Amino acid sequence: MSRTAFLNARLLDPASGLDEKGALLVEDGKIADLGPRLFNDGVPEGVESVDCGGHVLSPGLIDMHVYTGEPGNEHRETLGSATQAAAAGGVTTIIVMPNTSPVIDDVALVDFIKRRARDTGLVNVHPMAALTKDLKGEQMSEMGLLKEAGAVAFTDADRPLTDARLMRRAMAYSTYLNTLIVNHAAEPSLTEGGVMNEGELASRLGLSGIHRLAETMMIERDLRIVEMTGARYHVPQVSTAESVEIIRKAKRRGLKVTCGASACHLTLNENDVGNYLTFCKLDPPLRAEDDRRAVVEGVADGTVDVIVSAHDPQDAETKRLPFAQSAFGAVGLETLLPAALSLVHNGDLTLGQALGALTFQPADLLDLEAGRLAAGRPADLTLIDMNVPWVLDRYKLKSKSKNSPYDERRLQGRVLRTLVNGKTVYVPDED
Amino acid sequence: MSADETSSGLIFPHRHLLGIEGLLPQEIGSLLDLADTYVDQNRQTNKKKSVLSGRTQINLFFENSTRTQSSFELAGKRLGADVMNMSVASSSIKKGETLIDTAQTLNAMHPDLLCVRHGDSGAVALLARKVGCAVVNGGDGSHEHPTQALLDALTIRRRKGRLEGLTVAICGDILHSRVARSNILLLNTMGARVRVVAPPTLLPAGIERMGVEIFHDMRKGLKDVDIVMMLRLQLERMNGSFVPSVREYFHLFGLDHEKLAEAKPDALIMHPGPMNRGVEIDSEVADDINRSVIREQVEMGVAVRMAVLDALSRNLPNTPILNGGGK
Numbered sequence: 001m002s003r004t005a006f007l008n009a010r011l012l013d014p015a016s017g018l019d020e021k022g023a024l025l026v027e028d029g030k031i032a033d034l035g036p037r038l039f040n041d042g043v044p045e046g047v048e049s050v051d052c053g054g055h056v057l058s059p060g061l062i063d064m065h066v067y068t069g070e071p072g073n074e075h076r077e078t079l080g081s082a083t084q085a086a087a088a089g090g091v092t093t094i095i096v097m098p099n100t101s102p103v104i105d106d107v108a109l110v111d112f113i114k115r116r117a118r119d120t121g122l123v124n125v126h127p128m129a130a131l132t133k134d135l136k137g138e139q140m141s142e143m144g145l146l147k148e149a150g151a152v153a154f155t156d157a158d159r160p161l162t163d164a165r166l167m168r169r170a171m172a173y174s175t176y177l178n179t180l181i182v183n184h185a186a187e188p189s190l191t192e193g194g195v196m197n198e199g200e201l202a203s204r205l206g207l208s209g210i211h212r213l214a215e216t217m218m219i220e221r222d223l224r225i226v227e228m229t230g231a232r233y234h235v236p237q238v239s240t241a242e243s244v245e246i247i248r249k250a251k252r253r254g255l256k257v258t259c260g261a262s263a264c265h266l267t268l269n270e271n272d273v274g275n276y277l278t279f280c281k282l283d284p285p286l287r288a289e290d291d292r293r294a295v296v297e298g299v300a301d302g303t304v305d306v307i308v309s310a311h312d313p314q315d316a317e318t319k320r321l322p323f324a325q326s327a328f329g330a331v332g333l334e335t336l337l338p339a340a341l342s343l344v345h346n347g348d349l350t351l352g353q354a355l356g357a358l359t360f361q362p363a364d365l366l367d368l369e370a371g372r373l374a375a376g377r378p379a380d381l382t383l384i385d386m387n388v389p390w391v392l393d394r395y396k397l398k399s400k401s402k403n404s405p406y407d408e409r410r411l412q413g414r415v416l417r418t419l420v421n422g423k424t425v426y427v428p429d430e431d
Numbered sequence: 432m433s434a435d436e437t438s439s440g441l442i443f444p445h446r447h448l449l450g451i452e453g454l455l456p457q458e459i460g461s462l463l464d465l466a467d468t469y470v471d472q473n474r475q476t477n478k479k480k481s482v483l484s485g486r487t488q489i490n491l492f493f494e495n496s497t498r499t500q501s502s503f504e505l506a507g508k509r510l511g512a513d514v515m516n517m518s519v520a521s522s523s524i525k526k527g528e529t530l531i532d533t534a535q536t537l538n539a540m541h542p543d544l545l546c547v548r549h550g551d552s553g554a555v556a557l558l559a560r561k562v563g564c565a566v567v568n569g570g571d572g573s574h575e576h577p578t579q580a581l582l583d584a585l586t587i588r589r590r591k592g593r594l595e596g597l598t599v600a601i602c603g604d605i606l607h608s609r610v611a612r613s614n615i616l617l618l619n620t621m622g623a624r625v626r627v628v629a630p631p632t633l634l635p636a637g638i639e640r641m642g643v644e645i646f647h648d649m650r651k652g653l654k655d656v657d658i659v660m661m662l663r664l665q666l667e668r669m670n671g672s673f674v675p676s677v678r679e680y681f682h683l684f685g686l687d688h689e690k691l692a693e694a695k696p697d698a699l700i701m702h703p704g705p706m707n708r709g710v711e712i713d714s715e716v717a718d719d720i721n722r723s724v725i726r727e728q729v730e731m732g733v734a735v736r737m738a739v740l741d742a743l744s745r746n747l748p749n750t751p752i753l754n755g756g757g758k
Contacts, residue, residue, distance in 0.1 A: 133675075142675040144683050169673065172631040176647030229631070 003027050004422065005043045009052035009383070011035075013059065013373035014356035024057060026379040029422035033375055052383055055416055058355050059371050060092025060123075060380035062362040063336060065236055065260060065308035067157070067329070069400075070116065071109075072101025077313035077400050079113070082333065083121035085311070085399040087426035089334040090382035090415035093124040093370055094311075095362075098135070099157035105130035105141045110149040122425040123418075124370065124380070128153045128182065131170055135159050140170045147179055152366040155182035155236065158283060158328075160218055162188060167222065171231035180365060182234045183222055185243070186284060190214035195324050197270040197285045205276065207323060210285050212240040219243055223250050226257060234365065235259035237310060239284035241294030248303040258365055259303070261295045262310040263332055263339035264405060268292070272405060276323040279405045282310070283328035296348050299357055305365060307357040309336040313401030331399045335406045341386065341413035351386075379422035386413050441465055443742040447559050447566040450575035451616040459584065459621060466585050466731070466738035473509070473734055482741050483512035486543040490516045491533075491558075492569070493549040498704060498729065499569050499578075503546040506736035510744075512544065530554060534561035543747055544740055547571075552609075565743040567736075573607050579703055580613035582735040584621065586728050587658055590699055595622035600652050600694075601643075602628040603662035603684060603711050606635050606673070610703045611662060615641050628652035630684065632673045633664075649684055653693040661686055661702045664711050677710055687713040691722070699724050 006024045011034055013019075024034040025047070043049045063086065069076035079096070086094050096113065098104035104113060104127050117125030129151035133139045143154055154174065161167050161183050174181050191214045196202050198209025219235055223246070226233045238244055238259045250257045264282055269292045273280045280286055298304035312329025319326050332339075340358060343349045363371025370380045389412050394402040418426035442461045451459075472478060488507040492500050500516060507514040519533075530549075537545065538561075545566045547555045552572030559566040570576040588594055599618050605611045605627050618625045619642045627638060628646045639645055646652030653659060664680065674680045686700065700716060700723045708714045717723055 139670055139672065140675050142679040144675070145679045169632045173674070175631050 001028055002422065003032070003047040005039055005047050005049040006052050006057055006381070007039060007043070007049055008054055009057035010054060011373060012056050012351065012355060014352045015360035015372045016374070017352065018373065019352065021054070024373065024381075026419070026422045029379055031373060031375055031377050031379050034373055056351070056384040056386055057373075058382050058384060059359040059373055060382045060418065060420065061090050061337060061358040062093040062095075062368065062371055063091045063309050063311070063333065063358075064095040064306055064362045064366060065097070065262070066094040066311045066333065067097045067099070067313065069313060070100065071112065075400070076315055078120065079116050079125060080120035081398065081400045082311070083117065083123045083125065085331070085333040085397065087122045087418045087420070088398045088415065089309075090337045090384060090418050091123060091309075091333055092380035092382065092418060092420045093126065093368065094333070095152060095366065096125060096127050097157040098128055098130040098155065099159070103130050103134050104128075104151070105133050105135070107142070107145050107149040110146055110151050114150055123420050126150065126152045126366070126368070128155050130154070131156045131161055131181065131183070132166065137161050137163055137166065140166065140173060143174060143177055143179055147177055152368070153180040153182050153234070156184070158184055160184045160186050160188060164221065164225070168225050168229065171225050171229040171233070174231050175229060178232070180232045180234050182236050183218070185215045185218040185222070185235050185238070187214045187218045190217070194285070195281060196273055197287045199270065199288060201270050201273070205273070212242060212287070212291075215240055215284055216242045216246060219246055223255060223257060226255050230256070232256045233258075237262050237265065237284055237308065238295060238298070238304065239265050239287045239291060241291045244294050244298035244303055248298070248301070251303065258305040260306040260308045261299065261304045262308050263336050264310065264330055265292065266296055266299065266307065267339045267342055268405060277405070278319045278321065278323055278326040279330055279403045279407065281323060281326055281328055282330060296343060300349055300353055305357065306362045307336070307340055307354070309333050311399070313399055314403045315401050319403050329403065330405050331397065331401055331403050333399060334397055335392065335404060335411065337384065337415060338411035338413045339406070342411070345412055379419055381419040382415055383417040384413060385416050388412070388414050390414060441742060441745070444746065445743070446746055448577055448739055448743060449556050449559060449566065449568045451577045451580050451613045451620070452575065454620065456620055456622075459581070459617060462581060462735075462738050462742060463585050463588060465741065466581070466734045467589070469734040469737040470589075470731065473730070478509050479511065480509060481511040483507065483510035483544075483744055486512040486744060487541065488512040488514045488544040488546065488740065489537060489540070489542045490514065490546045490569075491519065491537070491548075492517070493519050493547070493554070494570070496548055496569070498732070499548065502729070502732045503567070503569060503736050505733050506740055507544070509733070510737055510740055512740070530558060531561050534558050538562055544743060565747055567739055567743065570609050572609065573612070574609050575613045576609040577613050578732070578736055578739060579610050580617040581739070582728055582731040583614055583660065583701060583703075584617055585731045585735050586701065586724050587699065589731075590724060591657065594618065596624075597657040598624045598626065598655065599658040599660060600626045600628050600646075600656045601660045601662065602649065602652065602686065604633045604664045604668065604673075605629050605638060605662070606633045607665070607668070608662050614660065615643055626652055626656065628684070630674060649690050650693050653690055656694045657698055659686060659691065659694055659698055659700050661700065661711050663703065663705065663707060666707070666710075669710070681710055685709070685711055685713060686716050688716060691716060698722065701725065701728060704729070
């Protein structure tokens with residue numbers, strides 16, 4: 001039996017509200033015990049001990065929005081490299097999107113992802129499966145069989161499902177399986193050709209805009225169908241103040257709706273596009289400062305349930321292009337935690353709010369065991385130095401792709417150790 | 432007991448049989464009693480009767496059907512009627528005026544009994560208002576298929592001795608099924624408990640108001656039922672439109688021995704046919720001679736249709752209709 005004691009830790013469990021000095025015991029990959037008085041009389045023989053130096057010991061982060069390139073675009077990211085980036089970012093579970101090549105719309109491909117992740121990955125990997133076959137938006141996928149195989153939710157990834165009749169049937173069908181339906185909120189006829197937030201800045205830069213309406217309209221339509229079918233529905237990334245308000249009201253009406261926001265949308269705004277910086281070209285686009293603030297408030301009041309990285313590896317071929325021609329997306333697994341902590345440092349969120357949206361809240365949405373510091377739970381843990389300042393050098397990222405909007409930015413807070421099922425999968429290199 | 436002995440007990444004061452809706456329990460019961468006598472008769476060497484002697488029966492099928500049409504044909508012939516089949520290619524027939532034109536044409540031929548199947552709900556009732564003879568609904572759209580429900584009831588009653596108090600699970604494409612609707616109506620009228628088992632996409636809105644219990648999990652739906660009634664799923668409804676695929680449907684809603692184990696040990700398996708083996712029903716289950724009454728249903732079909740034709744013919748006017756009659 002392998003036993004490890006984590007001593008002198010600031011135990012932080014957002015689910016229970018626990019935040020106090022103490023120790024935690026890991027036994028055979030599970031959390032066996034924890035508390036302020038544990039090991040006060042010393043650590044028994046045969047138990048390895050780790051001094052946490054008073055730093056925050058949190059449940060490992062769960063990132064429910066990650067794109068990898070495997071299968072199909074392994075030059076951008078493999079499941080192996082994505083999990084290395086995750087481990088370095090304190091992320092112990094990643095949910096990968098189905099828009100690979102081939103698309104994850106078949107039981108055999110869910111098996112493939114799970115097997116490759118087990119053989120080559122450092123952290124837990126669960127796939128979302130396609131909501132429609134081949135992401136074509138024409139026929140619903142085999143939700144029942146895919147769920148049994150291990151798909152944790154259903155989405156057409158970055159493609160919105162526009163056909164209202166199909167959405168109605170897919171949502172109705174999902175109810176008896178109790179699966180989560182995730183739809184990228186962007187009405188394609190309104191986003192087509194757009195490359196950044198519609199507004200003064202886009203006009204000055206001479207770039208075509210994507211109006212907020214593209215997002216709010218799709219959410220409102222979907223909510224009507226949710227109301228009718230009783231489905232569980234999740235907006236993967238909200239970017240506008242109005243989207244947050246719409247979802248806040250829908251939750252008050254008792255609809256089973258949840259939403260996420262990316263760390264980028266919580267910490268950056270359209271001005272970061274600046275001089276045509278393609279690493280800040282995101283889908284949904286970075287919006288105005290008022291929108292950013294409203295999304296942060298959404299996290300604070302619980303309207304926004306999860307914070308995601310929306311990790312989307314793109315290489316020079318797809319990013320070193322004129323802004324309009326470059327691909328959307330930014331890597332984010334290794335900056336998810338420091339970006340979220342910046343909101344804690346400047347007083348917008350409490351540590352519990354920020355980590356809650358990164359741990360038990362996504363776990364509850366996806367019905368995962370991880371995400372809590374409690375006896376019997378998997379020992380997926382992240383030890384965090386809240387305060388250490390550092391500057392991001394994108395070439396030091398573990399991810400195969402380096403398209404980070406935080407390149408050369410000053411960040412505060414870093415991962416000191418990441419454990420998955422009790423096994424250390426990351427400690428920082430000696431600088 | 433012969434048909435003549437029961438004839439005095441027959442309670443069926445209707446001109447047409449357009450649906451189960453509106454029928455009283457004693458009317459259904461006496462039709463089934465009459466049908467029982469025809470089951471016996473159909474097992475004799477001489478199956479012929481003359482109660483419809485001189486009558487003309489037209490089978491007017493706007494939708495292709497082999498078994499229902501031949502069942503109606505055989506029923507009419509065994510009762511001594513002159514039977515004519517008119518299969519109308521659905522593509523050449525339009526709704527509205529054309530259907531009424533067809534009725535006028537038929538009226539001129541002076542039929543006594545008209546057995547009609549049509550792809551549109553309500554079309555048979557529309558036709559019935561325009562013809563002078565008795566009309567039997569052989570299935571209209573997703574509305575009703577009364578003779579199917581009656582033959583199912585006869586099959587159950589002969590096997591179980593009763594309908595009242597039985598629990599019946601109707602499984603599959605309830606949304607598009609006229610068989611399901613007629614069976615729900617009949618079984619409820621006769622005091623059975625009805626469950627429907629289907630994914631939410633194959634259930635019509637408000638079905639619970641028809642007096643059924645809804646199950647999306649087939650194992651729970653089949654728990655302790657007396658009768659498992661499977662419905663046919665049209666293949667075109669299966670590839671991602673109403674359900675994702677054949678294999679997912681069979682996995683979750685196909686009747687196999689494992690799911691059937693939830694039902695009572697002596698539960699009967701029924702299917703209106705034609706079966707899609709490996710889609711809604713496992714071959715092994717369909718062919719299980721101890722449980723499956725699927726072939727018996729076909730036999731009961733002829734007897735029930737004889738009873739219906741016999742009953743309706745008794746309400747026909749005996750005086751000949753003059754030219755221009757039957758407005």
